[in-house]
Amino acid sequence: MRTFLGLDQWSRRRERARLDPSAASLRRMRVALVGLAVVIGLGTLGYMLLPVTDDGTGFGLLEALYQTVTTVATVGFREVHPLSAAGMVFTMGLIILGAGTVLYNLGLLVEAVTEGHLRVHLERRRMDNDIDQLHGHVIICGFGRVGRAAAEHLTATGNTVVVIDRDAGRLAGLQVPYLIGEATGNEILLAAGIRRARALVASLDTDAETVYLTLSARALAPDLVIVARARTADSKQKLVLAGATRAVNPQMIGGRRLAAFALQPDVAEFLDVVVHDESLDFRIQQVRVEQDSPFVGHTLGELSLPERTGIQLLALRPDRGRFTANPPATTTVLAGCVLIALGTLEGIQALEGLARG
Template structure:
């Protein structure tokens, strides 16, 4: 299979670190201030029109009056016009000055807050290690971010749509930029990351990000979203460890719930319910571990830790071996899929590291 990928055209926009800057509140205050200024202008203009001024003269007279610039009247004022002008000065000048100060404060405060929060977030990202980078904050990316955050994992969300980033929960690090640019991946700390989840809007973008991430970090775990069945092979060829089609997985899960609802619910609870005492986790047996070269029966893992080994994979790409027999020897690089309480699984992980 030949994989040809052209980088999507992103124009001239470069990567920009972005944070939520409280823009919604600032814009609301600015809109309210502009409404106040417009109300004063309309009130003054209406009054002068009723006093016999033309529309242009009325607008001009209102602006010069509330701006206190000191120009003479457009035309001589009658006693009624003088009284109206006095009232306009007393009410209008104060209103204009107040609303102008609100606009200035909102603008400067927003920029200052954005600058300070950006610096703080950039420092947080620079200090992160073993985190997960989520590329794309659509429905799939958002769901992945929520799951990771709920389980205490550190993450950085990257998207080129500021409106999407407004939906990122407070406290979650995020960047606004073109994730197909290697600079953005570096800003997100890809050199220190644990994994990348590529969940972009198009398969072309996802393939390009997968290629870039794999080139930067050959040892990185990369999970890519496949929008079509045909794109899965391309994503794996590009360097993804897993290519996931959410629609296909969702359909299969619905079918399992229809045919074996109790089994499906049990797996759901064990994998995703934090209140469940038992969990399923994977335990890696690295080179140098005391488990290497020994059989499952010899190790007596359940007796020593309480955790039940459901399956074993004795190397990357090899099939799982469910309910491993006692004479199964564990080489370096094996992965144990175990069921147990948090303390039991911790004991198993500690034993594997000895």
């Protein structure tokens, strides 16, 4: 109902306006313009309704508006009708009030242009519109070293990301869409399009903040893939209980990779290159078999995937089950299972196309 009425989009725009550092200057300009319109309206009504002419002739609407605008702008054109003493007093008051309002508006406009507030606001509006059009993107909450590395890898592999961080300095010069604010708030997550996102990477400064973010994200998007950074081994289980699809400890993974390079350098380098080197033709990728896939109910031998696509099937995982490495040809493909394949980009794309039907 909220989506039908447009309330969700309105609340997202309101939150973005609150988070926009240039919005305060633009709000002052809007208030000043409203004030100028009020002054012109009161002046017009005053010339029409008050006895301001010397000869008793009344002002028409256009004449009153013309007299008000020329008075407020202090351009010094002739008077439409000779003014009485009351008209002179009214005009002097209008000059003081109107000229002050005009000068205030000019000052705000110069400030917005010279300090870049107007440019920043227009760029922010354009970025917000871009975020509203995104589907299947990845939200990165926290743009420290881990978040930055994740964003670089995702963009290098052709994925779209939206970054959220409360430190504007970290986001300076960033070429991808971003939002400035606390990632734990529901409003900013909705503004980032969490309900249309493919995944969320939580890499905040503390585990407590990451747990809170995970709870908020899971409540807003029950089916979202949430990958959370755990700073300690003890917090991994807590993050999973909070709703994270997977909790990762970068220090632990880094230590294990160092050990792997020390003991089996060629194997470790091969896996590192295949998984992380975007320039290599070969890559390892997962393909999920949906309920309506033509693969469902057939054995791997019947599908003949290596012959049809050129890929090598490394493993098969039933829906949330255990991996089967090098699955035999008699293995039946079920709905919800995941195929782990090694091959070229063209081969992987061919496999995805066959899986979709």
